[in-house]
Amino acid sequence: xxxxxxxxxxxxxxxxxxxxxxxxxxxxxxxxxxxxxxxxxxxxxxxxxxxxxxxxxxxxxxxxxxxxxxxxxxxxxxxxxxxxxxxxxxxxxxxxxxxxxxxxxxxxxxxxxxxxxxxxxxxxxxxxxxxxxxxxxxxxxxxxxxxxxxxxxxxxxxxxxxxxxxxxxxxxxxxxxxxxxxxxxxxxxxxxxxxxxxxxxxxxxxxxxxxxxxxxxxxxxxxxxxxxxxxxxxxxxxxxxxxxxxxxxxxxxxxxxxxxxxxxxxxxxxxxxxxxxxxxxxxxxxxxxxxxxxxxxxxxxxxxxxxxxxxxxxxxxxxxxxxxxxxxxxxxxxxxxxxxxxxxxxxxxxxxxxxxxxxxxxxxxxxxxxxxxxxxxxxxxxxxxxxxxxxxxxxxxxxxxxxxx
Numbered sequence: 001x002x003x004x005x006x007x008x009x010x011x012x013x014x015x016x017x018x019x020x021x022x023x024x025x026x027x028x029x030x031x032x033x034x035x036x037x038x039x040x041x042x043x044x045x046x047x048x049x050x051x052x053x054x055x056x057x058x059x060x061x062x063x064x065x066x067x068x069x070x071x072x073x074x075x076x077x078x079x080x081x082x083x084x085x086x087x088x089x090x091x092x093x094x095x096x097x098x099x100x101x102x103x104x105x106x107x108x109x110x111x112x113x114x115x116x117x118x119x120x121x122x123x124x125x126x127x128x129x130x131x132x133x134x135x136x137x138x139x140x141x142x143x144x145x146x147x148x149x150x151x152x153x154x155x156x157x158x159x160x161x162x163x164x165x166x167x168x169x170x171x172x173x174x175x176x177x178x179x180x181x182x183x184x185x186x187x188x189x190x191x192x193x194x195x196x197x198x199x200x201x202x203x204x205x206x207x208x209x210x211x212x213x214x215x216x217x218x219x220x221x222x223x224x225x226x227x228x229x230x231x232x233x234x235x236x237x238x239x240x241x242x243x244x245x246x247x248x249x250x251x252x253x254x255x256x257x258x259x260x261x262x263x264x265x266x267x268x269x270x271x272x273x274x275x276x277x278x279x280x281x282x283x284x285x286x287x288x289x290x291x292x293x294x295x296x297x298x299x300x301x302x303x304x305x306x307x308x309x310x311x312x313x314x315x316x317x318x319x320x321x322x323x324x325x326x327x328x329x330x331x332x333x334x335x336x337x338x339x340x341x342x343x344x345x346x347x348x349x350x351x352x353x354x355x356x357x358x359x360x361x362x363x364x365x366x367x368x369x370x371x372x373x374x375x376x377x378x379x380x381x382x383x384x385x386x387x388x389x390x391x392x393x394x395x396x397x398x399x400x401x402x403x404x405x
Contacts (some may be wrong), residue, residue: 012191013133016144019191019353020126023084024148026184027121029156030095030177032149032236033258033349035358036243040099041169041357043244044176048104050244054362056108057240061355064115065348071120072344073126081192085121088185093242095177099170118222122149124347127327128340132195138331143273143324150217150269150320153239153262156180161243161255165306178243216349220333221391225346227385231289234381237357237374238296245371260309264316272321281332282389288318289386300375326350331393333393354357 039053074083094114101107115359119125126145134141156176163172207392215221240263272284302308330342361374368374 002246008264010133010196012193013141013195014035015191016129016133016195016315018194019084019142019147019187020129021148021196022184023088023185024126024146025152025155026088026180027091027099027118027152028149029152030180031091031118031122033153033157033239034160035240037157037164038100039066039240040243040247041164042101042107043337045169049362049366050241051106051359051392053107053365054240055359056111057103058355058357059108060111060118061236061351061358063112063316064098064119065351065355067116068119068124068344068348069353071116072124074120074186074338075109075125075128079194080125080132081188083120083125084129084192085185087117087125088181089117090114091121092177092181095162096174098290099173115290117222119351123323123327124340124344127343129192129195131339135336139324139328140273142327142404143269146324147266147273147320150262150265153316154259154266155262155263157201157243157258158255162256187336203282213345215345218393219391221342221346222392223325223388223391224333225349227285227289227389228346229350230381230385231292231295232294232350232386232389233357233360234296234355235319235357235376236354237361238378239319241361241371241374242312248371249308252305257309257312261312261316263318264313265319268317269320269324272324281325281328282392284321285329285389286386288321289382289389290327291315291318293382293386296375296379296382300372300379 033055035054039050039057042053043046043050050142069082072085087318091114094110094117098107098110099112111137127142130142130145131138159176160172163176166172167175242258243254244254246257272279292315295311298307299311299315302311322324327343329340330346334342361371361377364374365371370401
């Protein structure tokens with residue numbers, strides 16, 4: 001395939017990456033990393049159980065996954081800028097109302113409202129948008145754009161944890177959300193637009209009607225989706241409960257633990273970013289999964305602050321890369337025109353599975369009285385993911401097969 005003019009080299013393409021980066025900071029900062037903070041504050045304010053709140057987060061992820069096909073088609077029909085702005089707006093409304101909830105059904109309603117917002121600004125739309133502008137350097141561009149997800153843990157969570165004792169939960173959350181939406185919304189409005197590769201992208205994203213569930217009949221699809229479903233169920237659950245997990249160990253500071261995790265996630269992304277287009281992504285994925293196994297095993301028994309922070313650092317090194325590597329495997333193993341549709345379908349499947357991570361770990365924590373059992377479950381999921389990702393299909397896929405044609 002010959003790249004279109006402007007692909008990989010246009011300044012406009014890199015401005016799109018910047019806008020996606022800033023959008024990712026907002027989306028992951030307030031719609032992913034902050035769930036643990038919301039859990040602690042709502043539990044303190046209302047006395048609701050960890051299992052109840054984390055189960056509502058699970059429902060949020062499941063609903064969002066079911067909406068992903070519609071979001072993928074909306075990108076093809078209306079363009080990425082409209083979808084991103086709509087997602088940011090919906091998420092902002094829900095976040096501004098969250099501190100005012102007084103009953104669980106209100107919290108569930110706001111999380112349901114946030115579901116389409118989160119999925120309109122996260123992995124699948126970012127991959128589809130960046131894919132309209134990059135061909136040979138897609139891996140690097142996607143890694144840089146999704147580094148916003150890593151930076152979110154470094155910026156948003158520590159800022160919230162620092163502001164809440166001074167301003168209170170409601171004022172701190174609303175102030176930071178206001179700042180975040182101005183920055184992300186402005187960047188998206190100015191820089192995000194359809195790219196030179198958008199005709200193929202639009203066909204791939206818009207064409208996933210019932211017949212295009214055909215990829216789910218092939219092992220290639222599941223050899224990518226299943227391991228990332230396992231590892232992200234572990235990772236999303238772990239990160240959702242990281243603040244309450246560290247809060248149970250008064251010798252360590254939750255804010256510092258989150259910051260260390262996020263810093264190392266950023267370091268891991270930068271290190272991988274320089275070589276990502278030259279690596280075999282399945283082997284790189286297995287290595288990332290196993291790095292987290294080591295960290296979980298240490299954290300399960302860690303007592304001293306040094307050991308706790310070291311485990312968070314090791315775990316964080318692969319957090320961001322576990323988000324980036326799945327689309328890169330899809331890029332290597334599927335025809336270019338099918339990339340957005342396969343990523344959207346795979347992301348939907350993965351998200352439905354990982355949606356149960358927060359709720360499962362919360363229920364296990366309530367039932368066992370500690371986080372030891374939940375951490376053991378995370379360890380097992382990572383080991384399973386590392387084994388399955390290496391079960392590579394033997395035959396390359398032909399164009400058209402992935403979409404069932």
